[in-house]
Amino acid sequence: MSLSLYYFVNLTAVHILMTWSLYLPYRLRRLHFMVIANMGIAAYAAGYLTTVAGWPFGTILPLGALLGATTALLIVPVTADAPPFTVAIVGLTLISLTTLLIENSEIFGGTLGLFGIPSIHRDPSAGRLLLLAVTWLCGLAVAAGIAVFERSRWGIAASIAFVDRDLAESNAVNVRQLSFFVQLAGSTIAGIAGVLYAFTMRGLFPGFFSFRYLGVLMTILFVGGYTTPWGPFLVAPLVWGIPLLLPEGLQSWRIVLYAVALIAVLMLRPEGLVTRDLLRRITALLRRPQKSP
Amino acid sequence: MTTLIAQLVNGVSLGSVYILLVTGFNLVLLVARVVHISYPHTVVLSMYAAWYGMSLADNSITAGVLAAVFTGILVNAVMAPIFARFSHRGVQADINSTMVVSLAIGLAIVELLSHGFNNGFPVSFSGFFRAGGTTFGTDVLHLSVAHLLALILSVGLTASLFFLLYRSAWGRRARAVAEDALGAAIAGVPVALTQRYSFLIGGTLAGVSAIILAALLGFASSTLADLVAIKALAVSIIAGLGHLVGGIAIALALGILEALAQGYLGGTWANAVALVVLLVVLLLRPKGLFGSRL
Numbered sequence: 001m002s003l004s005l006y007y008f009v010n011l012t013a014v015h016i017l018m019t020w021s022l023y024l025p026y027r028l029r030r031l032h033f034m035v036i037a038n039m040g041i042a043a044y045a046a047g048y049l050t051t052v053a054g055w056p057f058g059t060i061l062p063l064g065a066l067l068g069a070t071t072a073l074l075i076v077p078v079t080a081d082a083p084p085f086t087v088a089i090v091g092l093t094l095i096s097l098t099t100l101l102i103e104n105s106e107i108f109g110g111t112l113g114l115f116g117i118p119s120i121h122r123d124p125s126a127g128r129l130l131l132l133a134v135t136w137l138c139g140l141a142v143a144a145g146i147a148v149f150e151r152s153r154w155g156i157a158a159s160i161a162f163v164d165r166d167l168a169e170s171n172a173v174n175v176r177q178l179s180f181f182v183q184l185a186g187s188t189i190a191g192i193a194g195v196l197y198a199f200t201m202r203g204l205f206p207g208f209f210s211f212r213y214l215g216v217l218m219t220i221l222f223v224g225g226y227t228t229p230w231g232p233f234l235v236a237p238l239v240w241g242i243p244l245l246l247p248e249g250l251q252s253w254r255i256v257l258y259a260v261a262l263i264a265v266l267m268l269r270p271e272g273l274v275t276r277d278l279l280r281r282i283t284a285l286l287r288r289p290q291k292s293p
Numbered sequence: 294m295t296t297l298i299a300q301l302v303n304g305v306s307l308g309s310v311y312i313l314l315v316t317g318f319n320l321v322l323l324v325a326r327v328v329h330i331s332y333p334h335t336v337v338l339s340m341y342a343a344w345y346g347m348s349l350a351d352n353s354i355t356a357g358v359l360a361a362v363f364t365g366i367l368v369n370a371v372m373a374p375i376f377a378r379f380s381h382r383g384v385q386a387d388i389n390s391t392m393v394v395s396l397a398i399g400l401a402i403v404e405l406l407s408h409g410f411n412n413g414f415p416v417s418f419s420g421f422f423r424a425g426g427t428t429f430g431t432d433v434l435h436l437s438v439a440h441l442l443a444l445i446l447s448v449g450l451t452a453s454l455f456f457l458l459y460r461s462a463w464g465r466r467a468r469a470v471a472e473d474a475l476g477a478a479i480a481g482v483p484v485a486l487t488q489r490y491s492f493l494i495g496g497t498l499a500g501v502s503a504i505i506l507a508a509l510l511g512f513a514s515s516t517l518a519d520l521v522a523i524k525a526l527a528v529s530i531i532a533g534l535g536h537l538v539g540g541i542a543i544a545l546a547l548g549i550l551e552a553l554a555q556g557y558l559g560g561t562w563a564n565a566v567a568l569v570v571l572l573v574v575l576l577l578r579p580k581g582l583f584g585s586r587l
Contacts, residue, residue: 085328
C-alpha cells in the first residue's frame with residue numbers, strides 16, 4: 001500500500017470517528033464542539049507519553065478514551081442541560097483555550113508542534129498496516145455501539161427529543177441524562193480518534209485542532225446527513241478525498257468549498273444526502289421479492 | 294498605579310468595542326432570530342476592507358472608514374436572504390440551522406482572509422491607525438485618540454440604537470417582532486423587512502467596530518476573527534442571549550478584565566485568562582446572568 005493511500009484510508013477512518021463523535025450529541029440537537037478539544041488533548045498526551053515517557057501504543061489508546069471521558073466529565077454535567085447555543089459556545093471556547101495552552105507549552109513543542117512520535121511497530125510498514133487495522137477496528141466497534149444505541153430505547157428517545165423535548169419528557173424520557181450520555185460518549189470517541197491521529201501523523205501541530213477542522217467535520221456531518229450514522233460514513237471519503245484531486249491552487253481554498261457545500265446542502269436538502277427515508281427506501285427495495293420469469 | 298490606570302483606560306476602550314459587537318449580534322438575534330456566529334468575522338473582514346481601501350487611496354482615513362462600513366453593511370445584506378431561507382413562513386428561524394450556516398460563513402471568511410489578502414500575512418494599519426493617534430494626558434493618565442474614538446463612537450452609537458429601538462416606527466416594529474414574530478405578522482408588521490433592516494443596522498455597527506478595533510490594535514489578522522468571535526459570543530451568553538443592557542455591562546467587564554490581564558500577565562496569557570473566566574461563568578450560569586430574552 002502506497003504511503004498516500006495509507007494516509008487517505010487511515011485519516012478517513014479518523015474523520016469518520018470524529019464525525020460520529022459529533023453525530024451522537026447532535027441526536028439531541030447539541031453541537032458538542034468540545035470533541036475537537038478532546039481530540040487535541042488526547043493526541044498531545046499520546047505524543048508526549050510516547051516520545052518522552054516511552055509508553056507503548058497499546059497502553060496509550062485506552063488512556064486516550066479515558067482522557068476524553070475524564071475531560072468531558074468536567075464540562076458535560078453542566079452542558080448536558082444547557083441550551084444548544086451555550087453548548088456550542090462552550091465547545092468553541094474550549095477549542096480556543098486548548099490550542100492557546102498547547103501553543104504556549106514548551107513541553108508540547110509550542111507553535112512548532114510535537115514531532116518524533118514512533119511507529120507502533122519496529123518495522124514502519126508493518127506498523128502502518130497494524131495501525132490501519134486497529135483504526136478500522138475501532139471504527140467498527142464504535143459503529144456497532146452506535147447501531148446498538150440507535151435500536152435501543154435511548155435511541156428512540158433521542159429521536160423523539162430531537163423533534164420535541166417536551167414530548168420526550170412527557171413520555172418519561174430523562175433528556176438531561178440522555179444528553180449527558182451522548183456527550184460523554186462523543187468525547188470518549190474523540191479521545192480514541194486523537195490517539196489514532198497522533199500515531200498516524202507521527203507529528204502534531206496545534207493549528208490542526210482548530211475551527212478549520214471543525215468545518216471539515218461539520219461538512220461531513222451535515223452534507224452526509226445527521227439523521228443516520230451512515231451519512232458521515234459514506235460522505236467522509238468524498239469530502240476528505242475530492243479536494244485532494246483538485247489542482248494545487250484550489251486545494252488551499254478547500255475550506256471555502258466545504259463552507260459552500262455545507263450552506264448549499266442545508267438550503268436545498270436540510271437533512272443531508274443520506275436520510276432515514278432514503279435508507280428505508282433502499283431497504284425496501286432490497287427486501288422486495290424478485291419476480292420469477 | 295500608572296499601569297493600573299493605563300490598563301483601565303485600555304479596558305474601557307476595548308470594552309467599548311465589545312459593546313458594539315455584542316449589541317449588533319444581539320440585535321440580529323432578537324429581531325431576525327439568527328445566531329449570527331460569523332458576525333465578529335464580518336467585523337474583521339471590514340478591518341481588512343479598511344486596510345485595502347486605505348492602501349488603494351494613499352492611506353486616506355476616509356477611504357478606510359467608508360470601505361469598512363460599506364463592507365459591514367454589504368456582507369450583512371448578502372447574508373440576510375440566506376438566513377431568511379431558514380425561517381418558517383418568514384417568522385421563526387431554525388436557530389440550529391442558522392448557527393451552522395453562520396459558522397460555515399465564518400470559516401469561509403477566515404479562509405478568505407488567510408489567502409486573499411496580503412499573501413495571508415496580518416495587515417498593519419498606517420498613519421493614525423498604527424499608533425491610535427496622538428497621545429495626550431497627565432503623568433498618570435494617558436489617552437490616545439483611539440481611546441476617545443472608541444468611547445465616543447460606542448456611547449453615541451449604542452445610545453442612537455436604543456433611541457431608534459424605543460422612539461422610532463422601525464424600533465416599535467422590531468420590538469414587536471422580537472417579542473412575538475407571528476403575532477407581529479398577524480398585526481400587519483412587515484416581519485421580513487424589519488428583520489432585513491436589523492441586518493443592515495448590525496452591518497453598520499460591524500463596520501464602525503472594525504474602525505475602532507483597527508485604531509486600537511493597529512493590525513488585523515485572520516486568527517483575530519475567531520478569537521473576537523469567541524469572546525463576543527461568550528459575552529452575549531453570559532449576559533443572557535438577546536439581553537441588550539446585560540450585554541453592555543458584561544462586554545465592558547470583559548474589556549477591563551482582559552486589559553488588566555494584559556498589563557500584568559502579558560498578551561497571550563491575557564487571552565487565556567479571558568477565556569478561562571468566560572468558560573467558568575458559562576458553566577456556572579449557562580443561561581446567562583441577566584436571563585435570556587429568547
